Amino acid sequence: MMERISGAEAMMRSLEHEGVEVLFGYPGGAIIPTYDALYDHKETLNHILVRHEQGAIHAAQGYARVSGKVGCAIVTSGPGAMNTISGIADAMVDSTPMVVICGQVGAAMLGTDAFQEVDVIGVTQPISKWAFQIRRSEDIAWAVSRAFYIARSGRPGPVVLDFTKNAQTGLVDFEPQKVNFIRSYKPAPVPEDSVIEKAARLINNSVKPFVLVGQGVELGNAQEELREFLEKAQLPAARTLLGLSALPSDHPLNMGMLGMHGNLGPNMMTNQCDLLIAIGMRFDDRVTGNLNTYAKQAKIIHFDIDPSEINKNVRVNLAVVGDCKQTLPAVTRLLDKTTHQAWIDGFKPYAEKEDNKVIHPAIYPTEGPLLMGEVVRKVSEATEHKAILVTDVGQNQMFACRYFKYSQNRSIVTSGGCGTMGFGLPAAMGATFGAPDRTVCMFCGDGGLQMTIQELGTIMEQQAPVKIILLNNDYLGNVRQWQYMFYNKRYSFTPMVNPDFELIARGYRIPCRTVVERADLEGAIQEMLSTEGPFLLQCAVKAEDDVLPMIPPGSNIDEMLLEVK
Amino acid sequence: METKYTKNAGGECGDCNLCGNCGSLDCPEGKNMYTMIIYSENFAGILNQITAVFTRRQVNIESLNVCASSTPGVHKYTITCFCNEEMAMMLTKQIEKKIDVLQANYFTDDQIFILEACLLKVNTNMMLNNKDVGRIVRIHGARIVEVNPTYSIIEKKGITADILSLFHQLDKLGVVLQFVRSGRIAVTKSCIEQLDRYLEERESQR
Ligand SMILES: Cc1ncc(C[n+]2csc(CCOP(=O)(O)OP(=O)(O)O)c2C)c(N)n1
Ligand SMILES: [Mg+2]
Numbered sequence: 001m002m003e004r005i006s007g008a009e010a011m012m013r014s015l016e017h018e019g020v021e022v023l024f025g026y027p028g029g030a031i032i033p034t035y036d037a038l039y040d041h042k043e044t045l046n047h048i049l050v051r052h053e054q055g056a057i058h059a060a061q062g063y064a065r066v067s068g069k070v071g072c073a074i075v076t077s078g079p080g081a082m083n084t085i086s087g088i089a090d091a092m093v094d095s096t097p098m099v100v101i102c103g104q105v106g107a108a109m110l111g112t113d114a115f116q117e118v119d120v121i122g123v124t125q126p127i128s129k130w131a132f133q134i135r136r137s138e139d140i141a142w143a144v145s146r147a148f149y150i151a152r153s154g155r156p157g158p159v160v161l162d163f164t165k166n167a168q169t170g171l172v173d174f175e176p177q178k179v180n181f182i183r184s185y186k187p188a189p190v191p192e193d194s195v196i197e198k199a200a201r202l203i204n205n206s207v208k209p210f211v212l213v214g215q216g217v218e219l220g221n222a223q224e225e226l227r228e229f230l231e232k233a234q235l236p237a238a239r240t241l242l243g244l245s246a247l248p249s250d251h252p253l254n255m256g257m258l259g260m261h262g263n264l265g266p267n268m269m270t271n272q273c274d275l276l277i278a279i280g281m282r283f284d285d286r287v288t289g290n291l292n293t294y295a296k297q298a299k300i301i302h303f304d305i306d307p308s309e310i311n312k313n314v315r316v317n318l319a320v321v322g323d324c325k326q327t328l329p330a331v332t333r334l335l336d337k338t339t340h341q342a343w344i345d346g347f348k349p350y351a352e353k354e355d356n357k358v359i360h361p362a363i364y365p366t367e368g369p370l371l372m373g374e375v376v377r378k379v380s381e382a383t384e385h386k387a388i389l390v391t392d393v394g395q396n397q398m399f400a401c402r403y404f405k406y407s408q409n410r411s412i413v414t415s416g417g418c419g420t421m422g423f424g425l426p427a428a429m430g431a432t433f434g435a436p437d438r439t440v441c442m443f444c445g446d447g448g449l450q451m452t453i454q455e456l457g458t459i460m461e462q463q464a465p466v467k468i469i470l471l472n473n474d475y476l477g478n479v480r481q482w483q484y485m486f487y488n489k490r491y492s493f494t495p496m497v498n499p500d501f502e503l504i505a506r507g508y509r510i511p512c513r514t515v516v517e518r519a520d521l522e523g524a525i526q527e528m529l530s531t532e533g534p535f536l537l538q539c540a541v542k543a544e545d546d547v548l549p550m551i552p553p554g555s556n557i558d559e560m561l562l563e564v565k
Numbered sequence: 566m567e568t569k570y571t572k573n574a575g576g577e578c579g580d581c582n583l584c585g586n587c588g589s590l591d592c593p594e595g596k597n598m599y600t601m602i603i604y605s606e607n608f609a610g611i612l613n614q615i616t617a618v619f620t621r622r623q624v625n626i627e628s629l630n631v632c633a634s635s636t637p638g639v640h641k642y643t644i645t646c647f648c649n650e651e652m653a654m655m656l657t658k659q660i661e662k663k664i665d666v667l668q669a670n671y672f673t674d675d676q677i678f679i680l681e682a683c684l685l686k687v688n689t690n691m692m693l694n695n696k697d698v699g700r701i702v703r704i705h706g707a708r709i710v711e712v713n714p715t716y717s718i719i720e721k722k723g724i725t726a727d728i729l730s731l732f733h734q735l736d737k738l739g740v741v742l743q744f745v746r747s748g749r750i751a752v753t754k755s756c757i758e759q760l761d762r763y764l765e766e767r768e769s770q771r
Contacts, residue, residue, distance in 0.1 A: 121610060126617050130664045131610075150664055183767040184606055184667045308658040311651070 002175050007137035008037035008168040011101070014144035016044055017176040020072050022063060022433045023047045024056040028076025030116055031103030033168035048433065048462060050426065051454035053080050057087025058423050058452065059430030061096050065413045066388055067434035068221065070097045070151045077103040078116030081162075082123070086420050088158045089127040093417030094242060095219060097156035099147045100128075106166040107135045120162045129157030135164050137172035145179040154187030155306040156219055188305055188323040196327065199301050199320050200334030203233060206275035206299075208343045210266075211235045212258060212287075215242035215416075216280015216304060216324055223247070223409050225328040226279065233335045236344045238266030240281045241401055245411035249385065255347050259287045260551045261398040264358075265350035267557040270295050272346070279303040280324055283313040284417065289557040303327055357562045358548050363403055369542040370518060372399035372471045379441055379469060380404045382525045387439040387467075388413065390431055392424030392448030394478040396471040398547040400443040410435075422451030425468065429455055432464045439467065439529070446472045446498050456508040459534045467528050468510075468536045473543050474498055481546050485564060505536040512536035592647055598627070599653040600677055600751050603642040603660055604634060604667040604760050611665055615642060618659045624648050628681075630748035636760060639667065645749050668763055677751040683728045685719040685735060686743040692717055695738055705731040716742060725749070 005013075011034055015023070023045055027035045038047055050056040053075045060071030071091075075084055081102040091098045105114040124131045130150045134143050147159040203209055217226050223246055230237055230253045238255045239247055247254050256263030258270075267289075270276065276298045281287070288294045291313060300316040302309070303324050310319040320327050362373030376399050380387070385405040390413040391397040397414055406412065413431055415423040428442035449470055459466055480494040505512035511531050515524045515538070528535040549560045592598060605611045612631060619626050627645040634641035648656070653671040660669040689712060692698045702709060707721035721731055728746055735741050753759070 122613070125610065125614055126621075181771050182664065183764065183771070185664045186767075306662070308655070308662045310658075312655060 002173040004171050005174050006033065006037065006168065007134075007140055007170050007172055008033040010137060010140045010172055010174045011144065011163065011168070012037045012041045012045065013174060014141050014176060015072065016041070018070070018144065018148040020070070021046060023072045023074050024050055024059040024063070024430060025074035026050055026053050026056055026076065026080060028080050028103060028116070030077035030105055030165055031074065031080070031101075031163070031168075033165065034074065034101070034103065034163065046433070047074075048458065051457040052452065053083030054087060054422060055426040055429070055452055055455040055458060057084040057098075057100065058090075058420075058426035059433075059455075059458075060098050060100075061087060061091050061094075061423075062390060062413050062427030062430030063434035064091075064096050064098055065427070065434070066410050066431045066438070068410065069434070070099055070148055071430065071434075072099050072101070074101045075103070076116070077105060077120070078118045081120045082118060085123065085127070086418070086422075088124055088160065090415055090418040090420045090423065091158040092127050092129065094415065095156050095215065096158065097151040098158040099144075099151050099161065100158060101161045101163055103168075104133065104162045104164045107164045108166065110164070120160065124160040127158075128160045131160040131162065133162040133164065134167045137167050137170035140167065140172065141174060141177040142179065145177045146182070149179045149182070150185070154185070155216075188326075189307065189321045191320050191322045191327060195318065195320055196330045197334060198318055199331045202275055202299060202301055202318060203235070203277065203331070204334075204336045204338075207340070208272065208274040209233070209235050209340065210269055210273035210276055210298075211237035212270075212276065212278040212281050213237050213239040213243045213246050214279060214281025215240065215246070217243060217246040218410055220280065220305070220323055220325045222325040222328055225325055225332070227251070229328045229332045229335070232332055232337055234339045234341075234344070235277065236269075236340065236347060238263070240284070240287055240416075241414060242412065242416045243281060244401060245406035245409060248407050249405040250407070253344075256351070257402065259284075260289070260553070261402065261547050261549070263351070264354040264549055264560055264562070265347040267551065267560050268350050269347060271297065271556070271558045273298050276300045277303070278316075279328070280305070282309050285313070288313060289551045289555050293556040293558075354549060354562065362399075362548075365518075370515065370521065370539050371545060372396060372473075372541050373403045374518075375469065375471060375521065375539045375541065376400050376403040376443060378521055379467075379525055382522070382529055383439050383441065387411070387441045388431055388435060390414070390424055390428035390440060390442040392442070392444035393419045393421045394445045394448060394476070395473070395481065395545065395547050396443050396445040396448070396477070398478075399471070421448040424448055425452050425459075425466070426455045428466045428468070429459050429462070429464045432466055440465065441467045441469060443469045443471060445477060446470065446474060446496060446501075447476045449501070453504065456505065456510060460508045460510055463533045465532070466534045468534065469528075470501060470536060470538045471541050472498065472501065472538055473541050473545065475543060477545070478547070480544065484544070484546070486552070501536065501538050510534045510536055512538065514538040514540065516540045596647040596649055597673060598645060598647055599650075599671045599673065600679070600749060601642070601644040601646070601653070601657060601660070601669060601671050602677075602751065602753070603644065603657075603669040604636075605640050605642070605663075606665040606667065607633070607638050607640050608665050611640070611663065612642070614663045615644070615660050615666070618656055619644075619646065622652065622656060622659075624652060624656065628748035630750050634760070636764065639760070643748065643750050668760055670759065672751070672753065676755070677753050679724055679749055679751050680722055681725055681728055681747050681749050682720070682722045683732065683744065683746040685721075685732065685741055687717050687719060687735065687740040688742060689713065689715060689717045691738070691740040695740065697738055698735065698740055701731065701734045701738075707731055
């Protein structure tokens with residue numbers, strides 16, 4: 001059934017056709033026709049007006065990460081589009097499905113340095129999964145459908161649609177399209193049976209197997225399949241930062257977190273296992289440390305959907321390239337029911353050591369100023385470990401990820417590959433739309449909060465129930481820690497004079513409270529959680545605290561520091 | 566005349582990237598010349614995406630040829646570079662990851678038939694007054710395709726080494742006004758047509 005409508009209207013109907021329910025955006029000259037069409041679709045397309053385009057892009061990321069749906073942002077040309085760049089790059093490296101629609105000057109003016117014209121395709125091509133300029137209204141239905149297909153399929157990622165003004169205003173015979181095949185693009189390769197058999201054989205023959213769980217498990221909705229895989233052969237596992245909620249914190253085979261600020265056992269045992277089984281993770285340098293000494297003693301199997309990840313950083317013995325939702329159960333079927341009790345017990349001394357030296361003092365201090373770790377664990381407990389954790393970047397992020405506990409899928413939203421400060425607040429706002437039934441707790445630092453603090457405006461307007469926990473140390477703490485450890489305590493531009501955050505929250509009519517004393521913490525957390533809508537809880541934490549343990553950058557992963565000299 | 570690639574012979578300029586200064590075809594330590602053959606849909610902007618992969622990985626493109634392939638709607642890119650095999654593999658995988666790229670493969674010189682071409686514009690007077698010019702043209706199997714009172718044009722097809730040898734020898738005589746060498750074109754020696762296979766497989770999955 002064809003109907004002649006404007007390109008802007010065709011965009012709205014295409015978005016509806018793709019099942020879009022929420023859009024995060026900000027209008028401007030080159031996207032006005034589309035906003036005009038949006039005015040008639042307010043019932044179906046819930047547009048959230050942000051306060052800065054970076055807010056829109058991170059909100060779309062938060063929405064996508066918790067819901068598994070494609071996040072959608074819409075902005076104007078030039079400066080509007082450029083303000084989304086950090087979020088696009090962030091979504092690319094963290095595999096977040098997203099479609100970003102940018103206004104663009106009319107096709108006739110392209111390349112003339114017209115007002116607010118920027119070569120958005122040129123800028124975004126290297127940092128997006130696909131970038132396409134819609135120059136004719138006729139291409140809208142196809143391009144939008146293709147964009148959503150690419151964003152959500154295979155290894156997800158951000159897609160940019162650069163939407164010229166003439167394409168928005170031009171008339172078109174509209175018919176929605178459904179792209180679900182692109183011949184040059186194989187979203188999920190299927191491995192040969194022999195590969196599955198080989199993987200099972202390697203695992204069955206292993207005495208000291210160790211599984212690395214990445215976000216790929218969550219992206220593939222294979223949490224259940226992972227559990228069955230681990231349980232059948234009793235394989236101990238640890239998660240990457242982004243994979244934290246792919247396996248519940250309290251699962252008996254969960255040995256903790258990998259990486260620079262991960263747990264001692266998993267890092268030490270990586271260099272002791274005889275078989276490393278990586279699933280949906282990409283051997284980031286924050287996980288591997290020095291590659292020359294990384295798991296050299298072990299055979300390595302790499303499950304991933306993206307062939308270009310295989311042998312990128314770490315040479316593997318076997319690659320199982322495909323969708324782990326399929327490949328994991330296929331391998332599980334061939335696994336022997338075994339236990340690896342002695343091997344699993346080997347993690348315990350490390351856990352005890354870390355517990356005594358690091359964890360216990362971090363979450364159960366009895367004197368001195370508040371610590372980030374104790375605040376995090378208290379909030380996690382108060383939410384019965386069921387909340388979604390959103391973090392900003394820095395020490396607050398590392399403490400939050402370490403000491404929060406996860407019991408449900410898709411419970412962690414953090415900027416991993418990019419480490420984008422300012423991510424937290426807007427991502428949390430977006431997450432409340434992606435998971436309206438869940439509690440969203442956002443931990444941030446005094447530095448990161450101020451990078452996108454304007455989104456308090458969006459949170460106020462939407463009454464988005466973000467529980468903001470500001471871990472205020474009056475420092476760019478993470479950098480300060482590095483300066484302390486590696487730069488002779490020369491605090492070059494990391495101390496910060498901060499505003500009165502309570503006053504700011506009040507200006508945005510967001511309820512708030514500041515905690516300084518340990519005795520007030522629990523009550524304040526209760527108040528935050530029982531208050532409907534948003535809340536800002538400021539915790540005055542120890543100014544100079546250090547995230548531990550730590551693998552110094554470039555060091556071997558079995559040289560984790562448990563204390564700072 | 567055939568010149569063979571000399572590996573790591575250590576030409577005077579050291580890290581030789583076919584600059585031609587020393588006339589040898591030294592390949593940087595531990596590296597090989599690889600020819601990447603890439604097929605993509607005929608969309609705008611793909612060349613940019615392909616070259617960006619080389620740039621990010623700090624690999625110089627030595628030569629580049631782009632044209633329509635024998636399959637309607639499919640473009641073929643032939644790119645040469647010096648790198649090790651691991652890098653060649655990574656480059657082709659990262660290129661193939663681009664949505665509209667159909668296939669990317671890498672080859673060593675023994676796996677492909679290779680052709681390059683060059684044009685030399687020389688001073689006619691000097692050419693006629695120097696018997697060596699004709700001799701060099703003949704031993705290189707080159708052709709003179711234009712002679713006018715001012716300049717003449719010499720054309721040669723072949724492999725890089727022969728073409729550079731022709732150029733260097735003529736250049737020493739001081740007769741060369743302009744020299745241009747084409748990007749490499751190549752077809753595989755394999756009896757299997759990878760692209761056709763891929764397209765057939767994909768069509769069956771549509
Ligand atoms: C956009 C951006 N700029 C700079 C950095 C570098 N950086 C990483 S952590 C950090 C300090 C963060 O300070 P704060 O937000 O107060 O958190 P804290 O570490 O104190 O918890 C900085 C500057 C970054 N990750 N992102
Ligand atoms: Mg701070």
